Amino acid sequence: MTTAKLGEAVRRIEDDRLITGRGKYVDDVKLAGMLHLALVRSPHAHATIKNIDVSAAAAVPGVETVFTGADLQEQMGSLPAGWVLEDMVAPDHPPIAFEKVRVVGDAVAAVVADSAAAxxxxxxxxxxxxxxxxxxxDAEKATQSGAPQLHEDAKNNVAFNWDVHGGDYSEAAKSAEVVVKQRIINQRLIPNxxxxxxxxxxYDIGSDHLTVYSSxxxxxxxxxxxxxxxxxxxHKLRVIAPDVGGGFGCKLYLYAEEIIAGIxxxxxxxxxxxxxxxxxxxxxTTHGRDHIADVEICGNKDGTITGLKAHIYxxxxxxxxxxxxxxxTVLFGLMLSGQYKIPNISCDVTGVxxxxxxxxxYRGAGxxxxxxxxxxxxxxxxxxxxxxxxxVRRKNFLAPFKNGKEVATGVNYDSGNYRGVLNKALEIFDVKEFRDQQRAARxxxxxxGVGFSTYIEICGMAPSAVAAALGAGAGLWESSTVRVHPTGKVTVLTGTSPHGQGHETSFAQIVSSTLGVPMEDVDVLHGDTxxxxxxxxxxxxxxxxxxxxxxMMSLRKVMDKATKIAAHELDADPKxxxxxxxxxxxxxxxEKELPFGDVALAAHSxxxxxxRMEPGLEETSFFDPENFTWPFGAHICVVEIDEATGETKVAKYVAVDDIGNVINPMIVDGMVHGGIAQGIGQALQEGAVYDDDGQLLTGSMLDYAVPTAEDVPSFITDRTVTPTKVNELxxxxxxxxxxxxxxxxxxxxxxxxLKHLGVNHIDMPLRSESxxxxxxxxxxAQRAKRSAARKGS
Amino acid sequence: MPTTINVTVNGTTRTDTVDERLLLVQYLREVHSLTGTHIGCDTSSCGACTVHLDGKSVKSCTVFAVQADGSEVTTVEGLASNGTVHPVQAAFKEKHGLQCGFCTPGMIMTSVELLERNPDPSEEEIRSGIRGNLCRCTGYHNIVQAVKFAAMESK
Structure with a gap:
């Protein structure tokens, strides 16, 4: 019987079922009379469907029926884009293609049988x-004249053009002492x-209730x-997300298969x-990233950055x-000021x-x-x-601030101390000592080599009105119910839906620390509409x-009511x-005291x-934040490169993050570790590769290099704390x-x-060969330069 | 063709008639309803389906059920004894070696066998030992810590 505190590394409640094999994921759901669905998918990236013959498939023993897109078209509708930009083209997306396929993997028929094998x-x-x-x-090639056209209404395959401009980049570039241009590829990733x-x-015919379990x-x-x-x-549709085995963004949508199975x-x-x-x-399942960026940065020789410009395909x-x-667009272009005071920013995005x-x-998303x-x-x-x-970073950092800071992209950061977080990282990592090692090693x-990354992110999605103005099709607020039972046990209902983040523990910590009830008396329920x-x-x-x-808001209301009941019972003023x-x-x-459990009982008796007080002790709250939150940090990475083979390994990694106040540091560290590994994966080995015909060459786990335990080191993590005022936590x-x-x-x-060799950029992923x-x-190039110099002299 | 097999799963021997093409992982999940063993890929890459076959770690998606005829299989559900979780299971909780939990049963089974072979592994040996099991959540940091901790606790 222990109560928990905020900031304590409480071990996770979820783990007891997950370490013993008693978690329940969608594939573990078995219902009486259940049939199995397999989808026939297009092997071609672009084709018209001339004919579909299902007779041989329908004759297989165990097969119940075979549907084509035409059979179900009327019932299924089109998959929607839930984020709508100005002048955006949003073509139809039938869950089962019936005229044309546009990607390898488009479903063209659905087979239902009494076993998955059949x-x-x-x-x-x-x-x-x-x-x-x-x-x-290729997104750039797709916009060029003569390129194959995917959708009739999307001319040159362009879905939208989006831009953000702050200050005047052209003027800044004209008056700058230095302008640096670079094409940067951010390769396509598979979330995994x-x-x-x-x-x-x-489906229950009698009540017209449809239940959909989905990961x-x-x-x-x-x-x-x-x-x-x-x-x-x-109101007759129930969606259940049971235990979900990771998401990283790719389970954030309405997918064709959910509709197909439901219908x-x-x-x-x-x-x-x-x-x-x-x-x-x-x-x-969706992929992530895939940008072709043409970037310019301008500034002066004293290190002042005056402008940044980017065009993205x-x-x-x-x-x-x-x-x-x-x-x-929003999650990318508005972020281009980073931790810096960059007065002139210009960004154009062509969505293709x-x-x-x-x-x-995909994790981070923009x-x-x-x-x-x-x-x-x-x-x-x-x-x-x-x-x-x-x-250069220090010279351009925004000065520390607690009450908001607007940057050139028009967004307003909540609080930040960028020098502080970098200083902390540099206390952990001795750069001078490293430079000595680097020279000796060479x-x-x-x-x-050592690399720095001082980043900012936009989190706490989202103030609904702002998000709507930026294109979001739904409010992005959140909800909670705190239900105190007569015995003083507590059920929390949350509209958030974790898939590894440990909400059952961290949310219970908040309840336990606020109501003073033991952790084991709190049950956090999620993922069931x-x-x-x-x-x-x-x-x-x-x-x-x-x-x-x-x-927190529901807990405050519960405490307010409980205090009034306690005061009444103790015959005193609530104050x-x-x-x-x-x-x-x-x-x-x-000596006059009343335990919380007694108050819960009194509320129900x-x-x-x-x-005039209503019985019961249950409160519901809806929270729509006034602003996003803006975490930041400073990461330092050391790599070792084998010059003979190009093999590159991360030798040391220091992460100092400022995510405001922390409820459970163990869970936070864990998420930071996993995030770093995914970023290292992108830098060194991951990448989806298509051939020119649209065949995915990295089409299995044998071909797509998800990092293993041998591909990443242990990490050093630490934090600074700059709380946000956007929420009371x-x-x-x-x-x-x-x-x-x-x-x-x-x-x-x-x-x-590699900079002593004159290298100034290299595109991800850094496979040994590249x-x-x-x-x-x-x-x-160095040899040629020396040779030219000799000839010149 | 249906074939009759005798397999001891988590200490209980059963006779079942199965399709020859049925994979061991499907046999465990569908015939025995032991859904703790997960399927994460179709190329024997991820290790989520790892179980012990006669004491050795195997990826049960790469073994046919008929190949397990006459063998003993241990799954994550069979690791606890007398209601107490295995020290490796306890270590994964203590050191936060899991997040979404999907790779966890396979990762635990691999780690148990690793420690049976090498009770005091170095970090390098742990990383090498679990390289056949993929995890996308933890970056492996706390899995390595968990295996180290389990080794220390068992001394």
């Missing part, structure tokens, strides 16, 4: 005749949560979108299960996924359709792309003017900053009642309540920090290791 066997026998069309996979997606749909981050938003698209009434369940009146295979996941894939338009898997949020671009260009600028990258033919009032889900490092505040360690006491008569959000910071830290370290080639090319 469904898979039969799916192979569906005979589809295609008329193959030319494909385009360890659990693929899965759906079980269960999703957004049960309520999914229900809303499902209802809007299919017309199934929202087929309605048609057949039997439960339908679909479990995504991993290779299927690689084509059917953002590859959106074949269709607009739910949040896709918001990622390379290609014959590839749709691109949407912010890693922005941070990579800013942090790379700050280093590039420092190198150009021959100055230390740390010195004499022995070993290449070492029939249990929880509407909520927005878990993404964008929002759950604590928004959902945690919604919880005289104090509360500590789970017990109400009177200030002047300390309703025998002696204050006049002072918490800013921690889920994405590591990923946002780490890719530029690694690449900056590699460039640092590093080796960069070294050889740089040496060749």
């Amino acid at each position: 469904a898979a066997d039969a799916a192979q026998l569906v005979d589809v005749t295609y008329d193959v069309l030319p494909a385009v996979v 949560p360890m659990e693929t997606r899965g759906v079980v749909a269960d 999703t981050q957004i049960p309520h938003l999914m229900r809303l979108l499902f209802s809007l698209v299919t017309g199934h009434p929202e 087929i369940a309605k048609n057949l009146g039997r439960p339908i299960k679909w479990t995504e295979g991993r290779q299927e996941n690689y084509v059917a 953002a590859n959106l894939g074949a269709y607009l996924s739910t949040f896709a338009p918001g990622i390379p 359709f290609t014959n590839t898997t749709p691109v949407d949020a 912010r890693p792309e922005a941070t990579y671009l800013v942090e790379r260009m700050v280093d590039r600028f420092a190198q150009e003017i021959g100055r230390d990258p740390v010195v 004499r022995e033919g070993k290449l070492l 029939d249990r929880q009032q509407f909520g927005t889900g878990t993404f964008g490092s929002r759950s604590l900053a928004v959902g945690g505040q919604a919880l 005289m009642v104090q509360f500590a360690d789970g017990v109400f006491r009177l200030e002047d008569i300390p 309703a025998v002696n309540l204050p006049p 002072g918490a800013k959000g921690a889920g994405e920090a590591g990923t946002i910071a780490s890719s530029p830290a690694v690449i900056n370290a590699v460039v640092d290791a 590093v080796w080639r960069t070294i050889q090319d740089a040496k060749e």
Whole structure:
């Protein structure tokens, strides 16, 4: 029987079931009479469907039925883009294609059988005749004249043009002493949560209730979108996200398979299960990043940065996924000031359709792309003017602030102390000592480099009115209910929907510390639209900053009512009642006390309540924040490069983050570790590769290099604390920090290791071959330069 | 063709008639309803399905159920004894070696066998020992700490 405090590394409640194999993921759901769904997917990236012959598939023993897109078209509607930008083209996206396929993996038929094996066997026998069309996979090439066109209404494959401008970049560049230009590729990534997606749909004809289990981050938003698209009434639709095996953004949408399984369940009146295979996941679940950026930074030789300009081709894939338009625009372009005072910023984004898997949020979502671009260009600028990258950063940092700071992109940061967080990182990591090691190592033919990344992110999604003005199609507030039972036990209902973040523990900590009840007396329920009032889900490092505040508000209301009941029971003025360690006491008569549990019982027995007070002890709150939160940090990475082979390893990694107040430091550290590993993965090894015909060459886990335990080191983590005033917890959000910071830290370290050879940029991912080639090319260039100099003299 | 097999799973021997192409992981999940063993890929890459077959770690997606005929299989559900979790399970909780929990059963089974082979592994040996198990949440940092802690606790 222990109560928990805020800031304590409480071990997780979730773990007891997860370490013993008693978690319940979607694929573990087994219902009586359940049928299995397999989807026939297009092997072509771009083709018209001429004919579909299902007769052989339908004849396979165990097969119940086979549906084509035409069969279900009327019932399924079109998958929506939930983020709408001005003048955006949002083409139809049928859950099952019926005229044209636009990406390898587009579903063209659905096979339902009494076993997964029979469904898979039969799916192979569906005979589809295609008329193959030319494909385009590169976003820049897709906009050029003569490129294959994906959608009739999207001229030159452009979905939108978006821009943000602050100050006057052209003027800044004209008067700057130095202008540095660079093309930067932010490669496409495959999110790879360890659990693929899965759906079980269960329809009750009598009540018209449809239940959809889905491995999703957004049960309520999914229900809303499902209802809007299919017309199934929202109040008779229940979405359950049970244990979810990771998301990282890719489970943040309404997907075709959710609709297909739901509609087929309605048609057949039997439960339908679909479990995504991993290779299927690689084509059917969204990807991340994929920017081609042309960037300029300008400034003066004393290190002052005066402007930044970027044009981005953002590859959106074949269709607009739910949040896709918001990622390379709002969550990217508005972030381009970083931690710096950059008075002139200009950013234009061209969102482009290609014959590839749709691109949407992947951990960090827009912010890693922005941070990579800013942090790379700050280093590039420092190198150009021959100055230390740390010195240049310090020179351009915004001064510490507690009450907001507007930057040139028009956004208003909440609080920040960028010098402070870098100073802390530099206390942990001795740069001078490293530079000595670096010189000594170079004499022995070993290449070492150090890279810095001082990042800012936008979290706490989101003030709904601001988000709506920026294109969001739904409010992004959060909700909570605190239900105190007669025995004093507490149930919390939250609209957030965790998938590894440990809300059952950190939210219980908040309850335990506020009400003084033991941790084991608190149960946090999430991920079931029939249990929880509407909520927005878990993404964008929002759950604590928004959902945690919604919880605080309900707890305050509960405490307010409980205090009145206690005062009434103790026959005192509520102002005289104090509360500590789970017990109400009177200030002047300390022996008169009432435990919280007794008050809970009194609230329910309703025998002696204050006049006109309603019985019960349950409160619900909805919190819409006034601003986003703006976590920040300073990461330092050391790399070792084998000059002979180009093999690059991260040797040391220091992360100092400022996410405001921390509820559970163990959970925060864990999320930072995982984030760093994903960023290192992007920097060194991950990357989705398509051939020109739109075939995904990295189409399985054998070909796409998810980091293993041998690919990353242990990490050193620390924090500074600059609380936000946006919520009373002072918490800013921690889920994405590591990923946002780490890719530029690694690449900056590699460039640092190679800069004596004249290298000033290298594109991710740094597979050994590309590093080796960069070294050889740089040496060749140096030789040519020396030779020319000799000839010249 | 259906084939009859005798397999001892977590100490209990059962006779089942299974399709020859049924994978061990499907046999455990579907026939025995032991859903703690997870399927994370289709290329034997991720290790989420790791169980012990006659005391050795195997990826149960790469073993046919019929190959387990006459063998003993231990899954994550069978690790606890007398209601007490295995020290490696306890260490994963203590050191926060899991987040979403999907890779965890396989990661624990691999770690248990690793420590049986090498009771006092270095960090390098731990990382090498679990390289066949992918985790996307933890960055492996706390998994390594958990295995170290379990080794220390067992001394």
